Amino acid sequence: MSCIVEIALACPLRQTFDYLSDEPVEHWQPGMRAVIPFGSRQLIGIVIAIKPVSEISTDKLKKIEQQIDKQSFLPVEIMQLVQWVSRYYHHPIGECFQAALPKKLRLGDSDEMQTETYWALQQIPVNKPGKKQQQILDLLEDYPEGLSEKALRVQFGNVKSSLTTLAQQNVITAREHVALPVPCLELQQTVSLNNEQKQSIEKVLAEKGQFSSFLLHGITGSGKTEVYIEICREFVENQQQVLVLIPEIGLTTQFVERFRHSLAANIVVINSSVSDADRKQAWLLARSGKADIIIGTRSAVFTPMLNPGLMIIDEEHDSSYKQQDGLRYHARNVALMRAKTLNIPIVLGSATPSLETLYQVKLKRYQLLKLTKRAGGATLPNVKLIAANKTADNNGLSSVLINSIKKHLQQNHQVLLFINRRGFAPVLMCHECNWQANCRSCDAKMVVHQHQNRLFCHHCGLIQTLPKKCPECGHSELKSYGVGTEKIEQALTAIFNDIPVLRIDRDSTQRVNAFTNMVKQINQGQAAILVGTQMLAKGHDFHDVTLVGVVDADQALFSADFRATEGLAQLITQVTGRAGRGKKSGEVLIQSEQPEHPFWKNLLQDGYEAIAENLLKERIQMELPPHGFWAVWRAEAQEADLAMQLLQQVAELLQQTASPVMILGPVPALMEKRAGRYRAQLLMRSADRASLHQLIDQHIEAVSKLKLARKGRWSIDIDPTELI
Numbered sequence: 026m027s028c029i030v031e032i033a034l035a036c037p038l039r040q041t042f043d044y045l046s047d048e049p050v051e052h053w054q055p056g057m058r059a060v061i062p063f064g065s066r067q068l069i070g071i072v073i074a075i076k077p078v079s080e081i082s083t084d085k086l087k088k089i090e091q092q093i094d095k096q097s098f099l100p101v102e103i104m105q106l107v108q109w110v111s112r113y114y115h116h117p118i119g120e121c122f123q124a125a126l127p128k129k130l131r132l133g134d135s136d137e138m139q140t141e142t143y144w145a146l147q148q149i150p151v152n153k154p155g156k157k158q159q160q161i162l163d164l165l166e167d168y169p170e171g172l173s174e175k176a177l178r179v180q181f182g183n184v185k186s187s188l189t190t191l192a193q194q195n196v197i198t199a200r201e202h203v204a205l206p207v208p209c210l211e212l213q214q215t216v217s218l219n220n221e222q223k224q225s226i227e228k229v230l231a232e233k234g235q236f237s238s239f240l241l242h243g244i245t246g247s248g249k250t251e252v253y254i255e256i257c258r259e260f261v262e263n264q265q266q267v268l269v270l271i272p273e274i275g276l277t278t279q280f281v282e283r284f285r286h287s288l289a290a291n292i293v294v295i296n297s298s299v300s301d302a303d304r305k306q307a308w309l310l311a312r313s314g315k316a317d318i319i320i321g322t323r324s325a326v327f328t329p330m331l332n333p334g335l336m337i338i339d340e341e342h343d344s345s346y347k348q349q350d351g352l353r354y355h356a357r358n359v360a361l362m363r364a365k366t367l368n369i370p371i372v373l374g375s376a377t378p379s380l381e382t383l384y385q386v387k388l389k390r391y392q393l394l395k396l397t398k399r400a401g402g403a404t405l406p407n408v409k410l411i412a413a414n415k416t417a418d419n420n421g422l423s424s425v426l427i428n429s430i431k432k433h434l435q436q437n438h439q440v441l442l443f444i445n446r447r448g449f450a451p452v453l454m455c456h457e458c459n460w461q462a463n464c465r466s467c468d469a470k471m472v473v474h475q476h477q478n479r480l481f482c483h484h485c486g487l488i489q490t491l492p493k494k495c496p497e498c499g500h501s502e503l504k505s506y507g508v509g510t511e512k513i514e515q516a517l518t519a520i521f522n523d524i525p526v527l528r529i530d531r532d533s534t535q536r537v538n539a540f541t542n543m544v545k546q547i548n549q550g551q552a553a554i555l556v557g558t559q560m561l562a563k564g565h566d567f568h569d570v571t572l573v574g575v576v577d578a579d580q581a582l583f584s585a586d587f588r589a590t591e592g593l594a595q596l597i598t599q600v601t602g603r604a605g606r607g608k609k610s611g612e613v614l615i616q617s618e619q620p621e622h623p624f625w626k627n628l629l630q631d632g633y634e635a636i637a638e639n640l641l642k643e644r645i646q647m648e649l650p651p652h653g654f655w656a657v658w659r660a661e662a663q664e665a666d667l668a669m670q671l672l673q674q675v676a677e678l679l680q681q682t683a684s685p686v687m688i689l690g691p692v693p694a695l696m697e698k699r700a701g702r703y704r705a706q707l708l709m710r711s712a713d714r715a716s717l718h719q720l721i722d723q724h725i726e727a728v729s730k731l732k733l734a735r736k737g738r739w740s741i742d743i744d745p746t747e748l749i
């Protein structure tokens with residue numbers, strides 16, 4: 026008896042597809058994968074449902090070519106989660122599954138876990154074993170299930186010949202075992218926690234087994250990670266799994282190591298630095314319940330768990346949790362939804378919580394846990410604002426800052442200089458004819474990168490050779506203005522020629538492990554100057570940094586983006602938190618061209634919490650997010666005006682329905698031309714979530730059928746983090 030199978034395919038169409046199967050109904054379950062013909066291609070799809078009849082007549086349906094799984098490979102919970110994501114973000118279902126699955130599984134790989142040879146004790150040796158052999162035997166005594174050669178090698182170096190000898194004597198025996206992460210054999214002693222930390226842990230554990238959301242608001246260096254680890258300990262002991270989300274860049278290694286050295290648990294990592302094969306294995310270990318703790322970036326939020334107990338989102342304010350193309354989901358929102366469905370607690374941690382999260386605390390939807398003291402008795406740094414020099418050949422550094430750097434280096438300490446722009450200088454111009462190096466594809470300036478002798482557009486990636494003379498008038502002297510990491514690096518190298526200057530930005534860390542290696546060098550603790558972009562602001566513990574300097578911090582104060590001030594307050598608080606984290610006390614100097622701006626007084630005197638409170642009040646008054654419910658339609662096209670025309674038609678469609686939702690626009694994007702395309706947007710604001718989604722649901726199909734919609738690109742963004 027054949028049946029009809031409804032399948033989700035990775036394609037931009039907002040629908041599922043019916044196929045015929047020769048297999049009987051009982052051989053199919055939702056959550057299986059199948060190979061099907063689609064046009065001239067062969068695709069892999071996910072089974073959504075098995076149906077007795079199709080709306081399309083049976084003779085028009087194509088046949089499924091192959092069933093990949095013998096049973097459902099996606100748990101029901103994940104199936105429902107992905108379907109919710111598709112509805113909530115108004116994104117094609119097939120592409121949502123695509124985003125939720127590891128690459129290898131998406132491409133049809135078997136969902137069996139990799140195995141590995143494990144060595145376990147068999148019998149007591151007759152002959153006295155050699156020294157290394159004895160060490161191996163001692164260790165295996167603690168691991169009745171055995172250990173892999175890889176795990177033994179980490180501990181003892183090359184063990185091949187010892188293992189062969191022991192195996193020949195039948196002292197140990199080999200067996201195939203699911204490949205688990207290499208265990209950490211030397212666990213650190215638990216650190217002593219202060220009262221605030223203990224109370225936070227107790228409050229979370231009191232909500233075990235039910236949905237409850239927490240904001241763990243701890244100042245920088247207050248030991249949030251220790252709180253996470255102690256909470257995890259309890260869940261791991263109860264055989265419950267914990268999913269930990271961390272932001273995108275650089276952080277993983279240090280964070281994972283802290284967990285590995287504190288907990289006797291199987292900890293898997295899911296992020297872009299992990300190979301496809303390891304990622305698949307990590308996902309499968311999580312699904313099988315064998316991974317106790319899953320640590321990963323944004324897309325790890327979709328990882329299945331057999332015995333879920335808790336979710337943690339570290340640095341919850343971080344913008345990398347929001348995907349800005351394709352399926353524009355926010356991992357924090359998806360995690361909250363998931364925690365609610367699974368009926369488990371969720372902890373959001375940050376030193377600088379987002380206004381969204383603070384708003385939820387205000388509405389009493391999240392419990393607030395506070396850590397107000399630095400762990401280990403470290404003190405908060407002394408923060409001072411200094412006026413920037415405005416001299417002609419300014420290298421970006423004021424004399425006050427340079428003298429301070431000198432002082433700290435003399436004490437053999439490290440200095441961190443933060444500047445949020447990579448490259449050498451953001452402006453290149455000719456004084457004879459006023460020519461400026463602009464990007465031909467964007468409404469933006471080209472940035473000088475002296476190391477590579479090139480001009481880069483940071484918006485579209487356009488690269489040009491650095492011109493030696495003016496392309497307009499031929500004048501031989503071109504001047505660069507403004508500062509970037511390269512210019513600061515060059516200036517510091519000239520001033521402090523015997524001190525290493527490490528530049529840490531996207532350009533200097535492109536090679537694999539470059540960042541990890543630099544962090545290693547920094548942790549050796551000699552005097553050094555670190556110059557970097559926001560990669561340096563995120564969660565690192567550099568114990569020998571005693572001075573943090575912030576260069577050129579002002580731009581955000583004059584941005585048209587209403588979120589810029591929030592971002593600046595978070596960034597400055599995070600960066601200044603990098604000083605004095607060890608036993609040495611710290612100092613922070615913020616160099617500003619606008620030291621009188623009220624923002625600085627508010628932030629430095631009253632702190633992040635106070636400034637966030639003010640910003641939130643302002644947003645509520647002005648009816649901006651997190652107040653209300655928002656969506657943005659965006660369009661872009663190579664032809665000027667096409668995007669605006671398309672969105673005008675979208676606005677007209679939306680206005681056909683009587684609805685309390687406000688339609689604002691369309692307007693051109695702030696940077697209208699980018700990568701050769703003209704961009705525009707249309708905003709929707711609603712006092713309630715349901716009306717907003719209803720209105721989109723009613724019209725999205727018609728929008729996708731507009732003639733202009735096929736000429737340009739368009740998208741819809743729910744709960745957008747960018748409105749300009």
Ligand SMILES: [Zn+2]
Pocket residue numbers: 455456457458459460495496497498499500
């Ligand atoms: Zn010129």
Ligand SMILES: [Zn+2]
Pocket residue numbers: 464465466467469482483484485486487700
């Ligand atoms: Zn460009």
